[in-house]
Amino acid sequence: MKERFAKLLLGEDMSGTGKGVSSALALSNAVTNLAASVFGEHRKLEPMAPDTKERWKKEVGWLLSVTDHIVEFVPTRQTAENGTTMEIMSTAQRRDLQMNIPALRKLDAMLIGYMDNFVDQSEFWYEKGGDNKRDDDKWWMPTVKVPAEGLSEVTRKWLQYQKECVNQVLKAAMAINAQVLVEMEIPEVYIESLPKKGKTSLGDAIYRSITDEEFDPLDFLEGMDLSTEHKVLDLKNRIEASTIIWKRKMQTKQEAKSSWGSIISFEKREQFEERAETILHLLKLQFPGTPQSQLDISKIQYNQDVGYALLESYSRVLESLAYSVMSRIEDVLGADAAAQNLTATEAARRIVEAGDAPATRKLDAKEELEKLNEAPASMTLYDFMGWHFDQDELMRKKEEGTLDEAGEAKLKKAPSLAPKKFSYVDSLAAGGMRSPSARH
Numbered sequence: 285m286k287e288r289f290a291k292l293l294l295g296e297d298m299s300g301t302g303k304g305v306s307s308a309l310a311l312s313n314a315v316t317n318l319a320a321s322v323f324g325e326h327r328k329l330e331p332m333a334p335d336t337k338e339r340w341k342k343e344v345g346w347l348l349s350v351t352d353h354i355v356e357f358v359p360t361r362q363t364a365e366n367g368t369t370m371e372i373m374s375t376a377q378r379r380d381l382q383m384n385i386p387a388l389r390k391l392d393a394m395l396i397g398y399m400d401n402f403v404d405q406s407e408f409w410y411e412k413g414g415d416n417k418r419d420d421d422k423w424w425m426p427t428v429k430v431p432a433e434g435l436s437e438v439t440r441k442w443l444q445y446q447k448e449c450v451n452q453v454l455k456a457a458m459a460i461n462a463q464v465l466v467e468m469e470i471p472e473v474y475i476e477s478l479p480k481k482g483k484t485s486l487g488d489a490i491y492r493s494i495t496d497e498e499f500d501p502l503d504f505l506e507g508m509d510l511s512t513e514h515k516v517l518d519l520k521n522r523i524e525a526s527t528i529i530w531k532r533k534m535q536t537k538q539e540a541k542s543s544w545g546s547i548i549s550f551e552k553r554e555q556f557e558e559r560a561e562t563i564l565h566l567l568k569l570q571f572p573g574t575p576q577s578q579l580d581i582s583k584i585q586y587n588q589d590v591g592y593a594l595l596e597s598y599s600r601v602l603e604s605l606a607y608s609v610m611s612r613i614e615d616v617l618g619a620d621a622a623a624q625n626l627t628a629t630e631a632a633r634r635i636v637e638a639g640d641a642p643a644t645r646k647l648d649a650k651e652e653l654e655k656l657n658e659a660p661a662s663m664t665l666y667d668f669m670g671w672h673f674d675q676d677e678l679m680r681k682k683e684e685g686t687l688d689e690a691g692e693a694k695l696k697k698a699p700s701l702a703p704k705k706f707s708y709v710d711s712l713a714a715g716g717m718r719s720p721s722a723r724h
Contacts, residue, residue: 308593319601329612331400351381354591388598407439408616428615434623447613454606461599471586482526501562523560524579530557
């Protein structure tokens with residue numbers, strides 16, 4: 285522990301010459317490296333080893349303990365011995381840390397709990413080292429095997445339920461990470477690297493599409509070549525750069541005298557900026573595993589706020605872990621579909637209820653966390669099987685009017701086995717759009 289904190293205090297420069305990185309970046313790197321060493325080799329749907337799980341909880345707790353000492357002054361009332369009340373300033377943990385650190389710790393525990401749910405399952409397994417013959421874009425991952433007739437209906441529904449639970453954690457982690465990145469200051473180094481016009485950053489074709497009167501963000505993305513991770517990241521970098529340029533122009537008071545000024549009206553520029561923000565949000569939902577953009581990397585690299593550094597890195601590694609667990613579940617469901625000779629469309633239709641996808645909206649961290657608070661606890665396959673058969677009996681009693689209060693409460697607690705309307709991410713996946721590999 286002393287050795288680890290010595291490295292952090294030295295800014296990862298063990299020579300002691302003072303050429304290390306800032307404290308914020310050192311802590312951010314420490315969280316990222318710890319997650320890579322703990323979860324990097326976890327490539328199967330199975331519980332974490334007890335010693336690995338204990339190491340993660342202990343060492344991430346050490347790093348997060350720094351936030352206990354990041355405080356701000358808040359007004360508090362104090363009553364004197366003579367009964368008079370006065371208002372004084374006292375210290376309390378900074379508000380954003382007070383709200384988000386416990387939330388992230390809860391998401392962390394939920395993810396580990398979901399992995400623990402895969403104990404003692406026997407309906408799918410993995411090829412051993414030398415027998416692994418996977419030839420797709422995840423060639424390094426073990427190949428999933430299922431029985432020749434595919435998974436049982438109960439196991440399939442349980443896996444889909446687990447996937448939706450992990451998806452809710454993913455969305456909450458994404459919302460917190462996006463919120464923290466927005467709060468981080470944009471470095472001058474990044475601003476100085478930008479061209480003076482948003483059109484220059486976007487290119488003529490993209491600029492025309494965004495500024496067109498009949499603009500539709502979904503049509504825009506359908507018309508773009510997003511076949512590789514590099515092309516997705518390039519589009520994200522271009523749009524983020526143009527967004528920063530337009531925002532700076534809107535904040536400039538004397539545009540005529542500024543080198544950032546232009547002949548486009550304030551209202552038009554604001555409209556273009558909103559359209560660009562919408563595209564960025566859709567890209568984030570459609571490709572959650574995309575590597576960080578130039579703007580995000582620049583913010584993290586030059587950020588001096590230790591609190592933001594810990595919130596960003598912790599939410600990022602949880603987001604990456606949740607995405608990885610979802611990918612492993614999708615591998616099993618894909619193997620099941622292949623065993624039953626289902627086409628990609630038929631497999632997607634089995635998961636996603638027919639009908640229009642819900643309208644996209646901006647992820648809100650508080651709202652996503654409230655949804656998680658209302659969600660039922662984690663379940664192993666055996667728990668799910670028990671609830672499944674109990675639910676049939678309880679529904680029959682409800683229809684007959686013989687259901688008692690205890691049965692009513694149990695029925696409310698049980699997860700619905702009916703097809704659900706999945707999130708926007710799932711509806712995009714159903715259309716055949718695959719997310720790139722996880723960024724960590």
